[in-house]
Amino acid sequence: MLQLVLFNVTNGLIIGAFYVLMALGLSLILNLSNVINFAHGNFLALGGYIAFVLTPFIGFWGALLVSPILTAVFGFLIERVLIRRVYARDPVYSLLLTFGLAFIMQDACRYIWGPNGLPMTIPDGLAAPISPDLFFITWYRIFMVAIVIGAVAGLFAFLRYTRVGIRIRAGTLDLDTVAALGVNVGMLRSFNFAVGSLLAGLAGVLAAGQIGLNPNMGDDLLMPSFIAIIVGGVGSLTGTLLGGLLIGVAGALTTVFWPAASEAVIYVIMLLVLIVRPRGLLGEEGMMT
Amino acid sequence: MTAATVSPNTQTGTARPWLTAAIVWALLLTVPFWLPMLGGYTALAARVLVFGLAAMSFNLLLGFTGVMSFGHAAYFGLGAYGAGLTLKYIAASTPLAILAGILLGGLAGTLFGLFIVRRRGVYFAMVTVAFGQIAFYVAYSWDSLTGGYDGLRGFSRAPLHLGPLTLDIVNNDKIFYYFLLAVFAIATGLQGLLLASPFGRTLLAIRENERRARFLGIPVERHIWMSFSISCCFTALAGALYALLNNFADPMGLHYSLSGEIVIMAVMGGMRAFWGPLAGAALFVILQDTISSMTVNWMSFVGLIFVLVVLFFPRGMLGIFQKGTGK
């Protein structure tokens, strides 16, 4: 039993890593631009599909590199053309805008690539388990976790040590002051949106290798990402990171004891957090109002 | 976080509100006569009424309190399940079913409301979405009671007994339409009275400037909570009617995509106008019905409606006639 539990904790961390990648991008955009990107799951799908198209030409590794960048460029354009227009307005408009965008993007994926699922081939070596005892951990999972760790470390380093990153963090706390200091806030937000899309695109490529492609593939990940943010505390990226891992592990552990509830458990956790600690694990007081 | 928008024109002192109301009621009362001529059908009008009521109830919160819920499908769906479960397991009584629907959705909303009244803006929206998904998962997973993924079936609305008179709302869809219309009239009448009451005025004050309202000693949280609960009750009523319309309730009626549609109906019609959400619901339901018969890519068109409304008609159809800023 203990072994089963340990297996599943490991497994939960792997799944959680995935939520983290998606939730961090969502969280970045939410913190700086005060926009919940309902289309974030569709950016993920787009990243996966782009990788699918590119793989025959530049291979899996090339696609892993190029696809997130293209997704980021797309995100940048969407922000410049659409999202930017609603920053000054009531939040209801940004919600509706990204909601509509999600519809269009999902339908476009279905139109272009068809309603059927598409298989994504991963390099042969990655598909095998790491050892006969740990048969449930394939190299691909290890590889996914490594990529996520790399991406998260990169993101945190970027926010801490680069000029743009520091501005993004500052803008999260007080955008007006940052603007008053002469920073081009419009460009900062566009860039930030692109970084968020990059993370979604990366998650999309990884997900495609794991679960295959279909137009709705991002939908199931959107809600866990929301919950990761709420549980971790709005405004705190570290919180989002923790929240994602926590619900990943909780889901996996529930699978051991009560499999049918493994999806519902994350909502229970959110409920508990909101009752006991409404601002989330690492949320700043006041950030959520 | 809520953009304190200014629209001084919510209660015009002129005769225009009466004129609008007269036009609305004249159109609604004569639906079965003119709709078939325009290629519509009675069930479509019934759907417009149900979603119109849902959008108007939701708008008590968005348009008249200034709080943005993105999880109202939960209360709509709970209303539907409340009605359905009553008809299936308790008694074949339509009024009882409606009452149970209101109770279930309203109580859930009142309880959830306690946790979230301190949130504002996008965070309020996010928490309401997540709460909505809890309801979704309960309905989805509690197979033995709700029928799970397949939905709750095996119930049917019952004929209405009014003293010696029996209304056959089961098989005659025109009578059922007028039954819906009567319920709709009562509900919107109550909403109108509520907004005209001191309580309603206070909600407007909170919407216009929450901080000032707070300084005036208004218990803002309590008012928002009450407004949220009332809005949920009416939305649950709409959901109960939806269950009666379909003789069915299923988890998709609780899903957040429906929440999004309720919001767009309110915004598209004009969230600052009392009848706006009804107009929005009518346009949305009819457009969706028409487009989805013409192309499988209707989702793109619906998405496009969202985008266009946000970018070019933020004040909605009825909002165009109103003064004030369109923010």
Next chain:
Amino acid sequence: MISSAHIAIRRRALLKSSLAITALAAPPIIAARGETPVRIGMVDPLTGILSALAASEVEGARYTVDLLNKRNGILGRPIELLVEDSANDVGTGVQKTRKLIERDKVDVVFGDVNSGIAYAMSQVTNELKVFQIVPGGHTDPITGTDCKWNVFRICNTTSMDAAAVTGNLVKRFGKKFFFVTPDYAYGHTLQDRFVKNLKALGGEFQAELLPINTSEYSATLIKAKAYKPDVLLNNMGGLAQINCMKQFIQFGMQKEMALGGALYELESIKSVPKDAQAGTWDMEWWWNQPNVPEVATFVGDFRKATGKTPSARHWFGYVAVQSVRLAAEKAKSLEGPKLALAMEDMDLPPDVALQPGRVYYRAGDHQLMSNIFVGDAHPPTGSPDDVFTVTSVVPGETAAGPVSETGCKMVHPA
């Protein structure tokens, strides 16, 4: 019995007429004309997770409507197919059904791939006394406890699919099963039926119920491996099913146990990587039946018209339209009650049944009794659609059991 010479002649005639049709493709010549069209309304989830299956059903029905319109239509009248998207949502499905009946005045309603919607639609069609065929919604009650005089079903029941494959699995691999089952009505019925058949054969099992769109199976597969079963039964549907199999194969478990389940449709098999094209399953119809000449003709014509190899879903659409024609010709009417009576115990001719043996709508529960093709999925050999090899054909009646066990009590309107 049809002699082979007879078939050869008919086949040639068919071939000739189809050539003629291709030659005259534009403008379309409609033999049946001058009359008000027979209207068939079809409600299917063209968007949402079932869209791939729905698209095939609609394509099958469209193909057949075009085919019949070039001949004699139905009762000499041309056929018009009105397709509506249920968006995999019950409310929308019901709404669209009412629209088709009230506004478009359709004579017949088809749908839906989603059993929940199919059932909700049947409440409407029953209330309005319109004839309905459910081409591809599987849950038992539609032709069981909730059967209705006006509703017929083409695809098998969940129970039939389970019953057909169990014997095959036990015979080939052993009688210790591990179930991976989605936690909703369909999954429960499927598993119950498997268990019933397995117990009758003296087997044992362990089961795991999972949320319906689970994408992560490692925890479950760890348990499965510990149980050391002969067969892992994958009852999940759609994408969830595929992910379960992929992980099963990736974990190398196929070396220790067999894999199988009820349905693994052509649409699904073709959408997965090679390593997930495995296991023992049911096909409700299969395009490669060398011993039935009508099938080759049909597949050839269908490929010519659509460029695709027909799947079971295409066949459902084909049979649905053909059944309306046959029943209408028998009843000489399109009125719901008369059509329903004509369909009861109606045999499908070989060029519609497209399989050996007697294929008919059973009067007692309105379920089509058709063969179930049990076999193995594998990576394509030769043509890209050659991904399944039939090992045994189970007659529908054997799998379905007697009407008395379905729970259906058919009541006709007075």
